[in-house]
Amino acid sequence: MRWTVLDSPIGEFSVATDAGSVCGAHFGREPSAVEEPEHELDRQVVGELRAYFAGESTEFTVPVVAPRGSDFERAVWREMTRIPYGETSTYGEVARAVGEPGAARAVGVACNRNPIPVIVPCHRIVGAGGKLVGFGGGLTRKVTLLELEAGVALRRAWT
Template sequence: MKHHTVIDSPYGPLTLVADDGVLCGLYMTDQRHRPPEETFGSPDDTPFAEAEEQLAAYFAGGLKEFTVPLRPHGTPFQRRVWEQLTRIPYGETRTYGRLADTLGNPKASRAVGLANGRNPIGIIIPCHRVIGASGGLTGYGGGLERKQRLLDFERGASLF
């Protein structure tokens, strides 16, 4: 059974979605590939206490690695990519090509990019830490401005 809640963040409202009490979605407003609201289940704050605490600690600069249980829904390849995203250290970035190499398929950078763009649990699964081969920002479901702000924040810049 799915439930959802909306919390405030320095990046705007975040919609948290849980499937049987386990976080399966974290969506920003106007996010590309955001599922329709009616798929989020009924409103209920109960399953989100741990995720909310960890997100608050992250935004306060005191949490570098999330430990909240996750259940991202996707293809086996997408889940492999998302698992690799969780291994990118706080404040660091990786290229799509490097992620493809890590997955054992150096020619799969485009597929890695597509999977990255379908990440259903933004921020916690840090797809914002993936950049283009030239080192520049590339697409981000939450918008390039948010991506830059998240990267700047993790590199020590002020949120505001």
């Protein structure tokens, strides 16, 4: 596994690649991370993240493979990727979408265990009524990501 770190509006952000896919990410600096990616996939994911944080891109095209997770967690993570850029969904809505309507709290646990935040956008999941609750990177980062996406979505809609 190779780690690369980049500066972002939410602080240092580390991303991992292995065997042709992105397999991890986390807030902060991974101790073994490099700042200048040496491999093509590493350069691609760093470029896509920089474009995302700059408001220049609204999607990721890099291949992503979660290295762990139960079937339920993987279903939740897949559902997260279906939430459109600049929009949100609730824990309950995601639970219903994965066929477990009473599992809103379990969706929250799956969000917390998301091994590839930002790229797999757990920040787009909010509490009932749009309430901002829980985020592994802290609510300040969640708000920053949601504001970034909302601003970009508005600018694109008006141009």
